[in-house]
Amino acid sequence: xxxxxxxxxxxxxxxxxxxxxxxxxxxxxxxxxxxxxxxxxxxxxxxxxxxxxxxxxxxxxxxxxxxxxxxxxxxxxxxxxxxxxxxxxxxxxxxxxxxxxxxxxxxxxxxxxxxxxxxxxxxxxxxxxxxxxxxxxxxxxxxxxxxxxxxxxxxxxxxxxxxxxxxxxxxxxxxxxxxxxxxxxxxxxxxxxxxxxxxxxxxxxxxxxxxxxxxxxxxxxxxxxxxxxxxxxxxxxxxxxxxx
Amino acid sequence: xxxxxxxxxxxxxxxxxxxxxxxxxxxxxxxxxxxxxxxxxxxxxxxxxxxxxxxxxxxxxxxxxxxxxxxxxxxxxxxxxxxxxxxxxxxxxxxxxxxxxxxxxxxxxxxxxxxxxxxxxxxxxxxxxxxxxxxxxxxxxxxxxxxxxxxxxxxxxxxxxxxxxxxxxxxxxxxxxxxxxxxxxxxxxxxxxxxxxxxxxxxxxxxxxxxxxxxxxxxxxxxxx
Numbered sequence: 001x002x003x004x005x006x007x008x009x010x011x012x013x014x015x016x017x018x019x020x021x022x023x024x025x026x027x028x029x030x031x032x033x034x035x036x037x038x039x040x041x042x043x044x045x046x047x048x049x050x051x052x053x054x055x056x057x058x059x060x061x062x063x064x065x066x067x068x069x070x071x072x073x074x075x076x077x078x079x080x081x082x083x084x085x086x087x088x089x090x091x092x093x094x095x096x097x098x099x100x101x102x103x104x105x106x107x108x109x110x111x112x113x114x115x116x117x118x119x120x121x122x123x124x125x126x127x128x129x130x131x132x133x134x135x136x137x138x139x140x141x142x143x144x145x146x147x148x149x150x151x152x153x154x155x156x157x158x159x160x161x162x163x164x165x166x167x168x169x170x171x172x173x174x175x176x177x178x179x180x181x182x183x184x185x186x187x188x189x190x191x192x193x194x195x196x197x198x199x200x201x202x203x204x205x206x207x208x209x210x211x212x213x214x215x216x217x218x219x220x221x222x223x224x225x226x227x228x229x230x231x232x233x234x235x236x237x238x239x240x241x242x243x244x
Numbered sequence: 245x246x247x248x249x250x251x252x253x254x255x256x257x258x259x260x261x262x263x264x265x266x267x268x269x270x271x272x273x274x275x276x277x278x279x280x281x282x283x284x285x286x287x288x289x290x291x292x293x294x295x296x297x298x299x300x301x302x303x304x305x306x307x308x309x310x311x312x313x314x315x316x317x318x319x320x321x322x323x324x325x326x327x328x329x330x331x332x333x334x335x336x337x338x339x340x341x342x343x344x345x346x347x348x349x350x351x352x353x354x355x356x357x358x359x360x361x362x363x364x365x366x367x368x369x370x371x372x373x374x375x376x377x378x379x380x381x382x383x384x385x386x387x388x389x390x391x392x393x394x395x396x397x398x399x400x401x402x403x404x405x406x407x408x409x410x411x412x413x414x415x416x417x418x419x420x421x422x423x424x425x426x427x428x429x430x431x432x433x434x435x436x437x438x439x440x441x442x443x444x445x446x447x448x449x450x451x452x453x454x455x456x457x458x459x460x461x462x463x464x465x466x467x468x469x
Contacts, residue, residue: 060328062468083334094329096257096320098264110253111333113246137264138324153329 010071011035012057012082012161012192017066019052019216026052028216029066036160039186039193041207041224043200043234048213050196051091054165057194058088084112087159089167093150097139101130101149104138105156112157124152127182129175143170151179162186164195168202180206201237247339254330254343255350261320262351268316272355276309277362284366294367299429302356302363303422307389309355310348311411314393317348318401327401331467341394341463345456348397349390356382369433377432377441381448385425388452392418395459398466421455424448 013033019026027049034040034057042050055061056068059079068075070082095104102121109117125131128148133141138149147170154162162183168176183206186193194211197203204210210227212220212234220232229236262268283301287293321327321344330340364371371378392414400410428444 058332060331080334083332086332088332090325090328092325092328094326094332095324096261096326097323098261098320099257103260107253107257108329108333111250111330111335113249113334 010085010160011069012086013069014053014056014063015067015069017053017056017063017068019049019056019061020064025216027056027063030213030216030218031066032211032218032221033069034161034192034194036190036192037187038209039183039207040195040209040211041200041203042194042196042211042213043203044196044213044219047215049216050213051165053213054088054163054194054196055090057161058086058090058163059083060088060090084157085159086161086163087154087157089147089150089154089164091165091169093138093146094153095138095146095149097137100135100137101125101141101152102134104149105153108153109156114157120156120158124156127155128152129178144172144175147171148175159191161192162194164193166197167195168197168199176202200234204236247336250335250339251343251346254340255346258317258344258347259350262347268313268351269354271316272309272313272351273358275312276305276355276359279305279308280359280363281366284363291369294369295430295434298363298367298369299426299433302359303385303426303429305359306352306356306386307415307418307422309359310352310389310393311414313351313355314348314390314397314414315400315407315410317344317351317394318397318406321398322401322406327398327467337464337467338460340467341460344398345390345394345459348394349386352386352390352393353382356386371433374432374435374441377445378429380445381425381428381432381441384445384449384452385421385428388421388448388455389418391452391456391459392421395463395466398463417455420451421448424451 011033015031017030018028030053042053044050052061056063059075059082070085075082099107105121105124106117109120114120125134128151130148130152133145138146141149151167167179171179180202183193183195195203204224208224209222210220210224211218212232220227280301283297287297331337360371396410396414400406400413403409424444424447428441428448431441431444
């Protein structure tokens with residue numbers, strides 16, 4: 001990395017983070033970060049700590065110890081900048097069932113204080129093929145359509161850091177393809193992408209970096225090309241592993 | 245200015261959700277009216293009896309109807325983790341509190357007007373001679389009660405026995421607001437000398453402002469895990 005690059009490209013990182021839920025440590029001394037222009041796949045078995053880590057980066061969870069930093073500053077001191085820069089999709093859709101898709105986006109857009117809100121909403125709806133359903137109540141949408149509305153919600157404020165927890169859940173084949181194409185283009189636009197999926201090949205087709213978590217610890221963080229798949233327990237679709 | 249816009253957005257959202265499902269206001273009014281009616285049925289509506297009982301009957305009805313409303317207010321936020329979704333925005337948590345509290349205050353206020361109207365009919369009692377004093381007492385009492393209902397509603401929303409939990413958490417603290425409100429309402433209805441009811445309003449107002457400010461300051465911690 002060239003000197004001073006970390007200043008030019010803002011980063012979102014966790015440093016020595018541990019997170020306890022009661023006696024259970026969901027994350028143990030985790031240190032890693034993502035930078036604008038980077039695309040990282042967060043991979044690991046159930047209970048590895050992926051969701052906890054992403055929630056922490058999205059300012060939804062506090063670490064039991066350690067720090068979450070945005071642009072080098074602890075977000076506990078001022079989380080506003082980080083929140084403005086992060087778009088997050090979770091297992092929950094964050095949608096009000098009694099509001100239409102457009103009304104949901106209008107509401108969150110107003111909380112973000114966005115200018116030209118209606119134009120932004122049009123663009124976000126277009127991005128996820130939701131224009132035809134903008135007047136439908138969120139409760140009447142199928143799971144897949146709710147997921148698309150939730151993605152539109154996350155992209156509404158044009159975030160520099162896109163954090164997606166299982167974004168392909170419930171999507172049909174065409175929507176998966178469209179979302180994959182969109183995510184692949186994010187680093188070119190100078191945005192950072194961190195996402196998780198249980199379909200490794202699907203994730204590997206989008207990301208250039210792999211972060212492997214297991215039992216709350218980082219097992220690997222580096223380029224996908226040089227990842228030790230065998231020792232990470234990852235079997236590629238073609239059956240080959242880097243270790244071999 | 246930006247804070248006002250955020251508060252207005254949250255209030256407008258709650259009003260819109262309520263307009264669409266009409267669950268909160270309907271359940272609050274029906275439940276409150278049922279309590280007032282049962283007490284009216286159980287006791288004679290002689291003037292002295294009414295003066296003695298009606299303030300307590302009204303505030304008990306307000307208290308229970310309020311709990312129903314506060315629970316409903318956070319059930320729509322619980323669905324799809326919407327409250328958490330709100331905290332993803334760069335918004336001061338206290339603005340979320342104010343927006344939710346104003347919605348609760350408005351709904352409870354409307355339910356109070358309905359309850360007071362029917363109480364006046366059923367108990368054959370006119371609130372008009374002391375209307376100004378009663379409105380002041382109702383405003384402060386409801387403000388403090390809605391503030392507590394909002395913060396405890398948010399706490400209870402994350403617990404398993406949320407409906408029970410809200411009552412268990414809120415009533416021991418709201419007790420003081422209710423006691424002072426009943427006392428002040430009773431004095432106002434009896435037309436006691438000015439000093440008496442003013443002191444009563446002062447007590448209700450004082451404790452309500454303390455609870456509202458404390459809830460405002462503490463709401464941030466409630467939203468954290």
